[in-house]
Amino acid sequence: LAKTTQPISMDSYEGQEVNITCSHNNIATNDYITWYQQFPSQGPRFIIQGYKTKVTNEVASLFIPADRKSSTLSLPRVSLSDTAVYYCLVGDGLNTGGFKTIFGAGTRLFVKA
Amino acid sequence: EAQVTQNPRYLITVTGKKLTVTCSQNMNHEYMSWYRQDPGLGLRQIYYSMNVEVTDKGDVPEGYKVSRKEKRNFPLILESPSPNQTSLYFCASSLTGEGFSYEQYFGPGTRLTVT
Numbered sequence: 432l433a434k435t436t437q438p439i440s441m442d443s444y445e446g447q448e449v450n451i452t453c454s455h456n457n458i459a460t461n462d463y464i465t466w467y468q469q470f471p472s473q474g475p476r477f478i479i480q481g482y483k484t485k486v487t488n489e490v491a492s493l494f495i496p497a498d499r500k501s502s503t504l505s506l507p508r509v510s511l512s513d514t515a516v517y518y519c520l521v522g523d524g525l526n527t528g529g530f531k532t533i534f535g536a537g538t539r540l541f542v543k544a
Numbered sequence: 545e546a547q548v549t550q551n552p553r554y555l556i557t558v559t560g561k562k563l564t565v566t567c568s569q570n571m572n573h574e575y576m577s578w579y580r581q582d583p584g585l586g587l588r589q590i591y592y593s594m595n596v597e598v599t600d601k602g603d604v605p606e607g608y609k610v611s612r613k614e615k616r617n618f619p620l621i622l623e624s625p626s627p628n629q630t631s632l633y634f635c636a637s638s639l640t641g642e643g644f645s646y647e648q649y650f651g652p653g654t655r656l657t658v659t
Binding site for chain 2: 465467472473474475476477480518533534535536537
């Protein structure tokens with residue numbers, strides 16, 4: 432499993448776009464990149480997943496450059512309720528079912544009014 | 545409603561008294577997993593199961609046992625709990641087996657205190 436590196440914390444203001452970058456230099460060919468959000472004392476919640484280029488859903492976008500050694504989670508127009516910890520995971524869901532999992536320390540995002 | 549349930553949600557126990565934390569999912573997922581979360585250490589995987597009767601160790605399996613006799617249930621067993629197992633525990637299940645999906649659904653957590 433590829434190790435990931437994320438900033439420990441980030442601050443933002445309501446209405447701004449927030450970009451959180453994750454570094455995964457040892458990503459393997461079969462690995463996918465997945466992001467989770469966690470609020471205090473709750474289980475993590477899936478946000479988005481991708482393999483290459485750009486993926487967008489109703490809550491976020493995920494940008495993955497051609498070399499796939501990093502990825503950026505983009506949260507458009509954040510609100511106070513987006514204050515949470517965000518985890519980047521890299522793994523081969525195809526072979527392991529996505530369960531040999533290393534979450535890492537995550538990025539603590541604090542959104543201010 | 546699709547969900548992962550855990551019981552109990554809160555538990556205070558004493559050292560050495562065997563306990564079981566139950567986990568159940570109603571999504572017909574093949575894959576299930578247990579994590580513990582401690583301040584400053586993030587989420588660490590304890591055990592996972594890829595199917596009925598198939599389990600494997602995660603990163604921190606010592607002091608824990610699991611079983612997967614039915615697809616929907618994946619109990620976590622602490623045969624002789626110790627204070628260093630005081631933690632917040634999460635069970636998760638996965639919608640894998642469909643190619644690339646790595647999405648895990650998490651339960652609400654069980655806060656365990658061992659005195």
